[in-house]
Amino acid sequence: MIYTVTISPAIDYVVHLPSMRDGATNRSTGEEYYFGGKGINVSVVLHELGIANKALGFIAGFTGKALDEGLKEQGIDTDFITLDNGITRINVKIKAGKETEINSQGALPQEKDFALLEEKIHGLARGDILVLSGSVPAGTPPDLYASFCAIAEEAGAETVVDTRGEQLMNALMYEPFLVKPNQTEIREIFGSNITAEEGAERLKNAGARNVIVSLGSEGALMLSEDGNRYKCGTARGKTVNSVGSGDSMVAGFLAGYLQSHDYDYAIRLGSAAGSATAFSPGLACRKDIMHCLSGISLVQ
Numbered sequence: 001m002i003y004t005v006t007i008s009p010a011i012d013y014v015v016h017l018p019s020m021r022d023g024a025t026n027r028s029t030g031e032e033y034y035f036g037g038k039g040i041n042v043s044v045v046l047h048e049l050g051i052a053n054k055a056l057g058f059i060a061g062f063t064g065k066a067l068d069e070g071l072k073e074q075g076i077d078t079d080f081i082t083l084d085n086g087i088t089r090i091n092v093k094i095k096a097g098k099e100t101e102i103n104s105q106g107a108l109p110q111e112k113d114f115a116l117l118e119e120k121i122h123g124l125a126r127g128d129i130l131v132l133s134g135s136v137p138a139g140t141p142p143d144l145y146a147s148f149c150a151i152a153e154e155a156g157a158e159t160v161v162d163t164r165g166e167q168l169m170n171a172l173m174y175e176p177f178l179v180k181p182n183q184t185e186i187r188e189i190f191g192s193n194i195t196a197e198e199g200a201e202r203l204k205n206a207g208a209r210n211v212i213v214s215l216g217s218e219g220a221l222m223l224s225e226d227g228n229r230y231k232c233g234t235a236r237g238k239t240v241n242s243v244g245s246g247d248s249m250v251a252g253f254l255a256g257y258l259q260s261h262d263y264d265y266a267i268r269l270g271s272a273a274g275s276a277t278a279f280s281p282g283l284a285c286r287k288d289i290m291h292c293l294s295g296i297s298l299v300q
Contacts, residue, residue, distance in 0.1 A: 124155040
């Protein structure tokens with residue numbers, strides 16, 4: 001079983017405008033909403049690809065209830081912890097020529113809430129996979145994800161870490177099965193002059209067994225634990241949505257690896273899932289992912 005963790009889930013409210021005028025009333029031409037947060041995105045795409053999983057994390061208030069019920073209606077298995085105060089955040093995405101985002105802080109878990117999440121992680125078994133995705137609230141201990149990795153390691157479960165900065169670096173001592181930074185996150189850690197491959201090498205040398213660096217429109221680079229280097233491009237299509245592509249790549253890679261145990265296929269399915277989400281208003285469906293897969297090959 002795969003378990004995903006989202007510390008700060010969100011409802012993403014997308015508003016379309018012909019133009020955006022400051023200091024004036026703006027009337028939309030359309031709206032959509034999506035249930036999100038990086039781990040939840042992974043769960044949704046895994047479900048699309050037929051991989052059983054359970055979404056863990058925190059919800060609060062009426063928005064948290066709506067998010068939980070909405071995910072369950074989609075067939076996503078959830079086991080969220082309900083916080084005592086606040087509401088699950090609503091992020092506003094304004095699309096008016098340029099894309100503007102307002103990301104809320106939302107409800108903040110307390111020490112007792114993190115202890116409850118640790119109890120759930122203690123329930124993992126050998127062969128399970130724990131996916132730790134996204135940033136954490138300000139003031140959270142910098143080794144939070146590392147502590148979850150330690151619990152998973154004790155249970156014999158694998159870990160996937162998709163975060164940045166100290167949370168990522170501190171988790172490497174537990175040799176996660178996969179880490180997936182993007183180029184920006186690589187440079188935040190190692191400096192602006194480093195290449196994607198150099199950064200991936202450093203992360204691998206620090207403990208990561210497999211490293212995927214997402215390269216945006218250039219695809220993805222992977223250094224695998226078998227000593228090989230893989231690079232693949234993206235599918236052809238028009239990008240309409242930048243949210244969730246990296247999470248979709250993680251889901252696609254895991255699905256591909258679990259189905260084939262072949263890194264070649266796994267990285268191509270990961271890139272296909274990332275591409276399909278970029279071409280969709282929300283997260284990609286299975287049909288679109290498999291269509292994109294047919295146009296993706298490894299490059300030298």
